[in-house]
């Protein structure tokens with residue numbers, strides 16, 4: 001545990017700061033768009049959005065949460081359609097194939113989707129995420145993400161918020 005703390009201290013500090021900015025943004029987004037139902041993938045241990053909406057469903061591989069414990073990229077999402085907001089913060093970089101991740105969102109057709117990437121740089125060609133060990137799929141670039149969304153015909157907006165890239169995907 002001591003080693004983990006030393007190695008990941010920087011990431012942890014950035015995560016706390018990131019959450020302040022992201023939390024404020026997502027809270028405002030929920031108010032501005034009259035969102036009453038949220039499906040959150042990779043919700044982690046303490047889903048912050050849960051208390052803000054009438055209907056909340058979490059999905060996470062981690063069995064210590066009270067979420068649906070499935071790999072989002074492999075699960076049948078057909079029962080998870082019709083939500084106002086799909087949310088996934090700092091999750092896509094843990095998945096092997098971004099296209100599959102976005103196809104799942106498309107199949108669910110939420111009114112809005114917010115997907116964020118942790119620790120991105122300003123450089124278009126580099127999506128620099130957490131530097132910790134054990135994460136295999138941290139190689140997505142902004143350009144690659146844009147290309148994938150365009151090839152899937154998904155309308156989006158991408159901007160930087162503190163340490164995150166925030167991707168807003170509009171439903172059909």
Ligand SMILES: C[S@@+](CC[C@H](N)C(=O)[O-])C[C@H]1O[C@@H](n2cnc3c(N)ncnc32)[C@H](O)[C@@H]1O
Pocket residue numbers: 041042043044045059060061062070071072073088089090091094095
């Ligand atoms: C970096 S944490 C982010 C947690 C939280 N969203 C946040 O912003 O603090 C990534 C989370 O995604 C989950 N996760 C990773 N790959 C997943 C997958 N394929 N399906 C579902 N959950 C996944 C992990 O278990 C973990 O809880």
